[in-house]
Amino acid sequence: MFSRTTACRGAQRAARTQAIRPAQRRGLAAPASGSFQYQSGEAKGVKFASRDFAGPTTTLALVSKAGTRYQPLPGLTEALQNFAFRSTDRRSTLRIVRESELLGAELNAYHTRENLVLEAKFLRDDLPYFVELFGEVAASTQYKPHAYTEEVLPLILFAHQRFLANPTERAVQSAHSLAFHRGLGTPTSSASTIPVTKYLSPEYIEEFSKLAYAKPNFAVVANGAEHSELSQWVNEFFDKVPAQATSEFGNLAGTEQTKYYGGEERQAYDGSNAMVIAFPGSSSFTGKFYKPEIAVLGSLLGGQSNIKWSSGFSLLGKAKATPFTQVNTTSAIYSDAGLLYTTITGEAENVAATAKTAVELIKKIAAGEISKEEIVKAKAAAKFKELENGQDIKAGLILTGDGLVNNNQAYQIDEVAKKIDSVTEEAVKSVAKSLLENKATVSAVGDLYVLPYASELGLNV
Amino acid sequence: MSAPSLAPYVFKRPWLQRFLTPLANWYGNAAGYRQLGLKADDLLPEENDTVLLALKRLPANEAYDRVFRLRRALQHSMQHNLLPKNEWTKPEDDTPYLSSIIKEIEREMAEREDLEAMVILKRAKNAGH
Numbered sequence: 001m002f003s004r005t006t007a008c009r010g011a012q013r014a015a016r017t018q019a020i021r022p023a024q025r026r027g028l029a030a031p032a033s034g035s036f037q038y039q040s041g042e043a044k045g046v047k048f049a050s051r052d053f054a055g056p057t058t059t060l061a062l063v064s065k066a067g068t069r070y071q072p073l074p075g076l077t078e079a080l081q082n083f084a085f086r087s088t089d090r091r092s093t094l095r096i097v098r099e100s101e102l103l104g105a106e107l108n109a110y111h112t113r114e115n116l117v118l119e120a121k122f123l124r125d126d127l128p129y130f131v132e133l134f135g136e137v138a139a140s141t142q143y144k145p146h147a148y149t150e151e152v153l154p155l156i157l158f159a160h161q162r163f164l165a166n167p168t169e170r171a172v173q174s175a176h177s178l179a180f181h182r183g184l185g186t187p188t189s190s191a192s193t194i195p196v197t198k199y200l201s202p203e204y205i206e207e208f209s210k211l212a213y214a215k216p217n218f219a220v221v222a223n224g225a226e227h228s229e230l231s232q233w234v235n236e237f238f239d240k241v242p243a244q245a246t247s248e249f250g251n252l253a254g255t256e257q258t259k260y261y262g263g264e265e266r267q268a269y270d271g272s273n274a275m276v277i278a279f280p281g282s283s284s285f286t287g288k289f290y291k292p293e294i295a296v297l298g299s300l301l302g303g304q305s306n307i308k309w310s311s312g313f314s315l316l317g318k319a320k321a322t323p324f325t326q327v328n329t330t331s332a333i334y335s336d337a338g339l340l341y342t343t344i345t346g347e348a349e350n351v352a353a354t355a356k357t358a359v360e361l362i363k364k365i366a367a368g369e370i371s372k373e374e375i376v377k378a379k380a381a382a383k384f385k386e387l388e389n390g391q392d393i394k395a396g397l398i399l400t401g402d403g404l405v406n407n408n409q410a411y412q413i414d415e416v417a418k419k420i421d422s423v424t425e426e427a428v429k430s431v432a433k434s435l436l437e438n439k440a441t442v443s444a445v446g447d448l449y450v451l452p453y454a455s456e457l458g459l460n461v
Numbered sequence: 462m463s464a465p466s467l468a469p470y471v472f473k474r475p476w477l478q479r480f481l482t483p484l485a486n487w488y489g490n491a492a493g494y495r496q497l498g499l500k501a502d503d504l505l506p507e508e509n510d511t512v513l514l515a516l517k518r519l520p521a522n523e524a525y526d527r528v529f530r531l532r533r534a535l536q537h538s539m540q541h542n543l544l545p546k547n548e549w550t551k552p553e554d555d556t557p558y559l560s561s562i563i564k565e566i567e568r569e570m571a572e573r574e575d576l577e578a579m580v581i582l583k584r585a586k587n588a589g590h
Contacts, residue, residue, distance in 0.1 A: 092569065098576050125586070146518040 015441065038400045038410040039227045039453045043235035045243055047404045048220040049229045051396075058224040059121045059393050062134045063401020065252065066212030067114040069334075072249040074196040076208040077111050077157065078189060081151040083205060084109035084118050085133075089140040093151070096133065103129065113176070113188055114334055115402055116212055117264045127225055134220065135237035138213035143206035153197065160195045167274040167445040168345050170267060173274040174443040178263040183254030207247045214245035217252070219404035221397045223306050258337035262439030264454045264461045273348045273446025275355050278436040279329050281338030286403035292382075292419040293427040294340050295331050297435075300370070300378035301342060301361060303327030311378045315370070316342065319357045321350035327358075335406040337399070340435070348450035359457045366432040368425075375425050376401075383420045387413060426428065452455055486552065495550040496543045497534035502559040503527060511570070515562040523558055 040049040069415060071077045085107050086093045089185060099105050105122035120130045127417035163169055171192070177185035191197045215238070222230050244252055260280040302314020302325065310316045316327045326345035332339045342358050344351045364370060389395040389411075400410035440461055442454040454461040471477050489495065494504060506511060516524065537544060 092572060093571055094569070094576065098579075102581065261498065 045215040050222040061397040062118040066116040070252040073199040140238035143202040171274040171276040210247040265443040278341035278441040281340035284333040295382040298331035299381040301329040321353040326349040348447040357363035426442035
C-alpha cells in the first residue's frame with residue numbers, strides 16, 4: 001500500500017516548482033515591491049512624480065526645463081541656478097540656510113544642458129517644509145542687484161575659471177557646440193575665454209525665472225516620499241507660481257527639433273590634452289529618437305573599467321595606448337537628440353594613438369569583426385548602467401523630471417532595460433556603419449602639433 | 462549707521478505731525494546743507510562697515526551723483542560761498558536714498574545675531590536619539 005504522502009510526492013514537488021519559478025524568472029528590473037517605479041500626477045497644473053523608496057530620507061527635486069539649451073541669453077541658466085535658495089519675500093538667504101541646517105538637510109542647485117535642478121535631501125518628516133521652500137524659491141525669490149554682485153557673480157566667475165582649466169570639459173563642450181550649434185549646443189558654462197556676464201543683469205534673470213518656474217515648465221520629483229503626501233503639499237504650496245510662461249523674452253529659446261551638424265574644432269592648450277570624437281546618438285527613452293543599440297555600442301567601445309586592477313572588457317579599454325591614458329565613451333541622451341562621444345585624455349602622443357584606434361575599432365564593429373561574446377558583455381554593461389539609473393537617485397530624479405516636463409511621461413527604467421535586452425548584434429553593426437557614413441564631430445584641445453585632424457583619423461567631417 | 466529717530470512716534474500721532482512738520486521743514490532749510498546742494502543722507506558718517514557696504518550697494522548712477530554732490534559742496538565750502546539759489550537742493554529731492562539700504566543691512570545683521578544666539582530644542586519625536 002502506498003502511503004498518502006508517497007503517492008502525492010510528485011504532485012507536491014510539481015506544485016512547489018510551479019510556485020518557485022515565477023520568483024526565479026523575475027528579471028532584475030521587476031521590483032521587489034511596487035516602489036521602484038515613479039508614480040506621476042498633477043496638482044493645479046504642477047506636474048509631480050514620486051517613488052516611495054524605503055528609507056528614512058527623502059530627496060526632493062524641482063526639475064525645470066531651463067537648462068542652457070533653453071536660455072534666451074547666454075549665462076541666464078547659470079545665474080538663475082546661483083540665485084536658487086537666496087532671499088525670498090518671506091525669508092533671507094541666511095535664514096533658509098540656517099533652517100535647513102537645523103533640519104539636517106542638504107540643499108543643492110545645478111544645471112545640465114536641458115534642465116535646471118533644485119535639489120534637497122532631508123529626513124522624511126520634513127517634506128512639507130521643503131515643498132514649501134521650493135514653492136517659495138520658484139515664486140518669490142528676490143532678484144536684488146546687490147545679491148547679484150555680491151553672491152551670484154563671483155560664483156559664475158569661479159565656475160568660468162574652473163572650466164578654462166579643464167581641457168576635457170572644453171573638448172566636450174566644443175564637441176556639443178559643433179554637433180548641435182545653437183540650442184543643445186550652447187555650452188553649459190561660459191565657454192569663451194571671457195565670461196558672458198555681458199548679457200546678465202538681475203532684471204533679465206528675473207524675467208527668465210518667470211519662464212523657468214512657470215507651471216508648464218517644471219516638475220517636482222521626490223524619491224522616498226509617499227505619493228499622496230507629496231500630492232497634498234504640492235497642491236498647497238505652488239499657488240503663487242505663474243500658471244503660464246510669459247515674459248519679455250517671449251517663450252523659451254531652443255525648443256525646436258535639434259539638428260545634427262558635426263564638424264571639427266581644435267584649440268591650443270598648454271598642459272594637458274583632450275580629444276573628443278563624437279557621433280549622433282540616441283535621444284532619451286521618453287523622446288522620439290530612442291535607439292537602444294547606441295547605448296550598447298557605447299559600452300562596447302567603453303574605455304573605463306568597472307572592475308579594479310583590470311583593463312575591462314571594453315574594446316577601447318583593451319586597446320588604449322597606455323594604461324595611463326584615460327578613455328571614456330558616453331552616450332549622452334537628451335530629450336530629442338543624443339551624442340555618442342569618446343573622450344580621450346593623457347599625453348599628446350598617446351591621445352593621438354588612442355584616437356586612431358577608436359576609429360579603427362568602430363570600423364571593425366561595422367564590419368562585424370567583433371565576437372558575439374563582446375556584444376553580450378556590452379549589452380549586460382549597458383543594461384546595468386540603465387538599471388543603476390533607477391537606483392541612483394540623482395540620475396533617476398533628473399530623467400523622471402525631464403520626461404515629465406518634455407514628454408509628459410515619467411522615465412520607466414525597466415522598459416529601457418527590456419529595450420536594451422532586445423538589441424541584436426546586427427543592430428549594433430548597422431548603427432556603427434551609419435556612424436561612419438555620417439559626419440563626425442571631432443574636437444582636440446592641447447598640443448595641436450601632435451593631435452590628429454579628423455581626416456587623418458579617417459573620419460569625414 | 463542710522464541714528465535713533467523719533468519719526469515713527471511722531472507719524473503715529475497726526476496732531477503732533479501737523480505741529481512738527483513746519484518746524485522740521487524750517488530746521489532742514491536752516492541746517493545749511495541744502496544750500497551746498499547736498500542731501501541729508503550725504504551727511505551720514507561713512508567710516509563704518511555698514512555704511513561702506515551700503516555705499517557699495519548703491520546703483521551706479523546714484524553713487525556717481527553722490528560723489529558729484531560731495532565734491533561740489535567741498536569746493537563751495539572751501540571758497541566760503543553758497544550755490545546759486547536755483548541749484549539748492551529742493552526739499553522734495555532730499556530723499557533718504559542711503560538710509561533705506563542701511564536699514565536693510567542692519568536688519569540682516571540683526572537677523573544674523575538672532576540666529577547665532579538661538580537655543581535649539583530637539584523635537585519631541587527625535588528626543589530619544
